[in-house]
Amino acid sequence: MSAGGQPGAQGQGSRVLTRFVFLALAGLAAAVLWQSGLFRPAEWWNDPGNSARLVPGLALVALATTALALAVFGDGETLPPVVPRRLAAGLAALAGLWVFVQAFRLIGWAPAAGLLLLAMPVLLGFRRPLPLALFAAMLIALIWLVFVRGMGVQLPTGTFWR
Numbered sequence: 001m002s003a004g005g006q007p008g009a010q011g012q013g014s015r016v017l018t019r020f021v022f023l024a025l026a027g028l029a030a031a032v033l034w035q036s037g038l039f040r041p042a043e044w045w046n047d048p049g050n051s052a053r054l055v056p057g058l059a060l061v062a063l064a065t066t067a068l069a070l071a072v073f074g075d076g077e078t079l080p081p082v083v084p085r086r087l088a089a090g091l092a093a094l095a096g097l098w099v100f101v102q103a104f105r106l107i108g109w110a111p112a113a114g115l116l117l118l119a120m121p122v123l124l125g126f127r128r129p130l131p132l133a134l135f136a137a138m139l140i141a142l143i144w145l146v147f148v149r150g151m152g153v154q155l156p157t158g159t160f161w162r
Contacts, residue, residue, distance in 0.1 A: 021087060022071035028094055029064035033057065036101045056097050063094070092123040108158035113140055 033039045038057035096119060104112035117136035126132060147153040 019071045019074070022067045022074070025090060025094070026064045026067035026071065028091070029060045029067065032094060032098045033060040033064065036098060038101060056101055060094075060097060089124050093120060096120050096123060104156055104158060106158050107160050109155040110140055110144065112158075113143070 036056075038060060040057075096116060100112050100116040103115060114136055117139060118132060121132055144155070148155060
């Protein structure tokens with residue numbers, strides 16, 4: 001049952017639009033993944049120095065796969081309706097991952113990750129700056145400790161610092 005207690009009240013046009021939006025989102029995620037050069041599984045395993053590409057690469061794979069699955073297999077009654085604010089937030093998050101990849105090539109992983117961890121929640125509606133900044137700083141420190149200190153992986157420093 002949908003709004004108003006009547007089955008099928010969402011309407012055929014709205015379901016088609018929702019499926020189209022999910023297909024477009026899957027296509028955008030795949031395009032960003034392809035253009036950015038993030039999807040290189042052989043590099044992830046063979047060259048740990050490039051492991052900084054793993055997380056945004058897997059996030060984009062998950063986004064593309066989920067959006068495609070929802071568009072193809074989603075029940076028209078249970079698909080979330082297209083809401084412009086949610087669509088804009090999703091596109092901003094996708095653009096944020098692309099900017100992150102471009103930024104860490106220039107300024108390095110840590111500053112780019114900090115910007116991503118501060119900007120992404122704000123784009124998605126989180127408005128409490130102190131917990132956001134503390135979480136970003138703690139996560140970057142934890143990742144640095146695990147990868148750089150613990151595993152000896154050199155995170156990208158970017159062309160700006162060379």
